[in-house]
Amino acid sequence: MDTLSILLxxxxxxxxxxxxxxxKFLGICPYLxxxxxxxxxxxxxxxxxxxxxxxxxxxxxxxxxxxIGTPLxxxxxxxxxxVIAGAVQLVEMYLRKFFPSxxxxxxxxLPLITTNCAILGLxxxxxxxxxxxxxxxxxxxxxxxxxxxxxxxxMAGIRENLDLADVPDCLKGAPITxxxxxxxxxxxxxxxxxxx
Amino acid sequence: xxxxxxxxxxxxxxxLAGLWRENPVFRLLLGMCPTLAVTxxxxxxxxxxxxxxxxxxxxxxxxxxxxxxLKPHLRILMFTLxxxxxxxxxxxxxxxxxxxxxxxxxxxxxxxxxxxxxxCRAEACASKxxxxxxxxxxxxxxxxxxxxxxxxxxxxxxLSTGKIFEAQLMPDAxxxxxxxxxxxxxxxxxxxxxxxxxxxxxxxx
Numbered sequence: 497m498d499t500l501s502i503l504l505x506x507x508x509x510x511x512x513x514x515x516x517x518x519x520k521f522l523g524i525c526p527y528l529x530x531x532x533x534x535x536x537x538x539x540x541x542x543x544x545x546x547x548x549x550x551x552x553x554x555x556x557x558x559x560x561x562x563x564i565g566t567p568l569x570x571x572x573x574x575x576x577x578x579v580i581a582g583a584v585q586l587v588e589m590y591l592r593k594f595f596p597s598x599x600x601x602x603x604x605x606l607p608l609i610t611t612n613c614a615i616l617g618l619x620x621x622x623x624x625x626x627x628x629x630x631x632x633x634x635x636x637x638x639x640x641x642x643x644x645x646x647x648x649x650x651m652a653g654i655r656e657n658l659d660l661a662d663v664p665d666c667l668k669g670a671p672i673t674x675x676x677x678x679x680x681x682x683x684x685x686x687x688x689x690x691x692x
Numbered sequence: 693x694x695x696x697x698x699x700x701x702x703x704x705x706x707x708l709a710g711l712w713r714e715n716p717v718f719r720l721l722l723g724m725c726p727t728l729a730v731t732x733x734x735x736x737x738x739x740x741x742x743x744x745x746x747x748x749x750x751x752x753x754x755x756x757x758x759x760x761x762l763k764p765h766l767r768i769l770m771f772t773l774x775x776x777x778x779x780x781x782x783x784x785x786x787x788x789x790x791x792x793x794x795x796x797x798x799x800x801x802x803x804x805x806x807x808x809x810x811x812c813r814a815e816a817c818a819s820k821x822x823x824x825x826x827x828x829x830x831x832x833x834x835x836x837x838x839x840x841x842x843x844x845x846x847x848x849x850x851l852s853t854g855k856i857f858e859a860q861l862m863p864d865a866x867x868x869x870x871x872x873x874x875x876x877x878x879x880x881x882x883x884x885x886x887x888x889x890x891x892x893x894x895x896x897x
Contacts, residue, residue: 519875524724525808570784573802574776581769610768613725613806620799664887666894670721671886678879685874 503635510639513690516614517647518681520621523614527648528673537652539598541645543587543606545638548615551576551583552637555619556630576619577610584610614644650680703828710832716809717840718889723809727841728878729800734856736796737845741838743782743801748810748830750778755818756826762819771814772805779804809837848872848881 516522526540555576563569588606591599599606609615618640627633654676663672716722723744730740754774762770783801786794794801804810813833818826846856852872854862871877 521725521728521875521878522803524728525722528721528724570780573780573783573805574773577772577776577805581772607768610772611806611808611811613803616806617725617799617803620802624799666890667883667887671883671890674879674883674886678876678883681875681879682871685876 499631503632506632507635507639510636511643511646512684513687515643515647515684516617516640517644518677518684519688520617522617523612523644523648526608526612527651527677528670532652532655534649534652534656536601537648538645539602541641541648543602544609544612544614544644545641547580547583547587547609548618548641548644549634549638550586551580551615552618552622552640553630553634554579554583556622556627556633559623560628572623576616580615580619581610614640647680651677654680703825706825706828707832710829710834710836711839712836714833715836715840716812716833717837718886719893720809720812722812723807723837724882725803726800726807727844728875728882730797731841731845731848731878732852732873733849734842734845736793737841738838739786739790739793740797740800741834741841743779743786744804744807744809744837745831745834746782747775747778747804748813748834749827751775751810751814752818752826752830753823755814756821756823759819767815767819768811771811775810775814776805809833844881844885847885848877852877 510516514520517524517527523544526544558575558579559572563572563575584607587609588599591602591606618637622633622636627636651673655673658672658676667675710716712719714720717724717727726740726744730736751771751774755771758770779802782804783794786797786801813830817829821829849856850861851869854860854866854868869877872881
């Protein structure tokens with residue numbers, strides 16, 4: 497029961513309280529780029545969720561089995577980025593083989609997941625927070641993906657309506673998106689201090 | 693003689709492009725994560741800028757030197773590995789000599805690896821151009837990025853604490869806007885600055 501509540505708390509904390517997009521500024525680039533339409537945003541969110549869960553788990557394993565306590569620790573960042581690039585490649589191959597239509601609709605965004613800072617950021621945060629159980633690492637990485645999906649879908653929903661709004665010319669596009677994100681971040685500040 | 697003049701003019705153009713016409717943050721919308729995350733105060737912003745300049749120049753040198761050996765499908769991987777190596781160097785340097793600053797910046801130093809500016813410059817410039825042009829381009833882009841970061845940080849620090857670099861600039865009656873040092877302040881300040889840049893750029897054109 498105790499383990500379960502820790503896991504549940506960790507999950508809620510990473511999804512709403514420490515949401516990577518709104519409190520840690522991770523994954524802003526795809527957030528600005530893909531959040532135009534809600535179905536694209538959802539697909540992107542799912543792909544990121546998969547990659548982040550896979551790479552979060554793998555980097556935790558590599559970190560704890562190979563790196564910590566050895567001189568190899570210096571190569572941590574190189575290892576992490578290699579794992580992420582590999583995971584993205586795997587997803588790409590899998591999608592191309594089994595879901596070609598989905599693969600087509602992602603286009604260039606799929607390989608770009610490698611440079612999504614949310615993924616590397618989460619792997620680094622797991623290391624930084626000193627998470628030392630595999631199960632917790634898995635739950636946290638999955639929660640981070642869900643949090644990202646939620647943020648990008650909320651944004652896409654707002655932006656679809658924003659098309660109809662009368663925005664000043666100079667603020668059209670990225671500026672108004674950032675300001676909206678600011679207001680959303682303020683709303684999410686309401687969760688701060690709820691856990692941890 | 694004329695030939696070398698043309699060359700120098702081109703170098704200057706490349707250098708200045710990064711500062712305004714192709715400013716990475718305002719015009720290309722690259723590297724948003726560090727821009728938002730480390731600009732709560734000027735000092736971390738400046739440190740971050742210097743790290744980015746260092747990594748950008750080093751990776752552009754290496755990428756430019758090996759541009760003829762690159763295979764298309766392994767290109768991005770080679771870029772990221774090169775960048776990761778230099779980021780590790782910068783990170784260890786910060787940890788050794790300015791440990792407190794390294795703690796403030798936290799994971800945002802290793803996150804330079806996935807900073808789109810660096811990969812974008814490697815792809816768009818260094819993998820196609822000779823060494824000198826690549827280095828100059830890296831310098832221009834890096835300085836442009838640093839200046840932008842510092843301007844943003846100065847505005848946020850001034851409004852959230854009334855000081856810049858420990859120097860009190862606001863009158864005593866000024867009530868600090870705590871929200872400016874939080875994520876909200878970062879998003880909204882950057883949004884409004886982008887709007888402002890759009891107005892200025894629109895007027896010129």
